[in-house]
Amino acid sequence: MQNKEVTMLNMFRYVFSSVLKSRLLLFVNVLALILITGFQFIMPQFTQYIIDKVIPRGDYHLLTRTIGLLLLAAIILGLLNYFSTYYMGVMSQNAITRLRNSLYNHIINQDTYFFESRKTGDLMVRLTSDINNLQSLISPNMLSMIGNMFTFVGVLIFIIYVNWQMALAVSLTFPLMFVIYRVFRNRIRTSFMNARAAQSKMSNQMQNTLTRIDLIKGYTAEETEEQRFSEYANENRDYTISATWNQAVFGPLIDFVNYLGTSIILALGAYFVIKHQLTIGQLVAYLSYVALLQNPIQSFTRLLNQLQQSLVSYGRITDILKVQPVIINAPTAVPFPEFKEQLAFDHVSFTYPVKSEEEKHLVAINDVSFTIPHSNTVALVGHSGAGKSTIVKLIDRLYDIDSGKITIDGINLRDIELSSLRQHIAIVSQDVDLVDGTIKENMMYGTANATDADIARVAELADIATFVSSLPDGYDTQVGERGMRLSGGQKQRIAIARALLKDAPIIILDEATSALDNESEKAIQHAMDHLIEDRTSLVIAHRLSTVHNADTILAMDHGTIIESGTHEELMQRNGYYRQLYDAQFE
Structure with missing residues (x-):
């Protein structure tokens, strides 16, 4: 379903909000466009003057002077086009860089769930290709349409003044152009939208392939991955060909309408020349002015595919921009306290964000309470999926809890500035x-x-x-x-x-040695001892041999803490922890 906010007007507002930050460059460019429009309007006058005045007189001196003025005007027009193209390019690059930086900053400040629910390759396409597509809106060709609009209005008034009958006749072709544009606009846009989605799939596939190449080779899955990429590439090809077909039909139709307009002018112009109501020079100049009149329409139709691609990209960027982080600073947030007492969980429950009603019962942790006294080491043990790593995410406030509270020296975690909180926590993970x-x-x-x-x-x-x-x-x-x-x-x-x-005063070791062999684990244990020395530490361990010396061990299962105590105490209870320990050392 198309987002109603994704319109041409909103897209131009978004892009030109960045352009307006370079007001001087914008002023220079608009001034250059106005001057270019003026010189384009003057050029046919030289042709008319030579045909109607110079040639009948046979005045070679006047011909030389007129040709010299024509060449001077052409040189000035060329210089104006040079400066306009260059400074439009500078303005375009500045504006698009600001938009890209703004989008990057918006993405990087999103919550953890945003990145867990999005595909990396798709985000990369939005930051690169989609932003690049918007650049066409402030390219020299696109901005020259501002000058073309001035030309269109000025020339239309002038040709009505010269001969209103011919002006009316050629104007009848404009509605036909508009109808053609309306018919093909949605077709081209839909094709590019589907092609862009397929491109995101290709990007995701490439990213996944390059980051797990060892797995692919280890399981000889090259052919499977090749087939998957080929499907996405073929899908992108088909949609792009569809867009190309529509453009291939669209262009000649517009050209035919333009030739139709020229034919009307030639027929009526010849009639008025025969009737001595128009000079040959005026007819030649009139044809030039009609061409100038058609230029804005031709330019717009040539840029139609760029506009449609840009609109698709703008919609994809808008999808990102309307997502706002939920994990933010409270209005009265305070810096991290001078940690002296304890980090405490008080009846904390949490469920990960879900997309369906059926998943709402999947509670990650339920009614969890424990404390980590200052300078103590607490270990969390349990099977995979017990909720241990979720505890880490909640302490670092990557997610906010559903109920209960987490405090540091009695201050609720939500009342501590996010950056200050995370600066005082160091995490070493697997x-x-x-x-x-x-x-x-x-x-x-x-x-x-x-x-x-x-x-x-x-x-x-x-x-x-x-x-x-x-x-x-x-x-x-x-x-x-x-x-x-x-x-x-x-x-x-x-x-x-x-x-x-x-x-940092708080250290979290999240199964930091579980991926190492025994020899590497022993070599690194000394370094870890230095890390947790005189610090408040939470150790999540798969290998129970690494938590013997913890001040407290918490055994978790299905999101709840079912046992707590020292290693010796838990072994004596002969409960869940003892079962885990015996199973590991059988």
């Missing part, structure tokens, strides 16, 4: 996220003011200094996309060093 840069850049990520001495210190604590010093480029070594040049243990050490550099 899936280490590294940026495509150097080891140093990854360690400093989020802590841009760190010194070389700080980096060296945390590298020692994270047990990565020896490894880095053995590399030819040291801390300037490139890690590759997603850290592909590093082992799992090396990536974990960099993540720990990054958390140490952040120096």
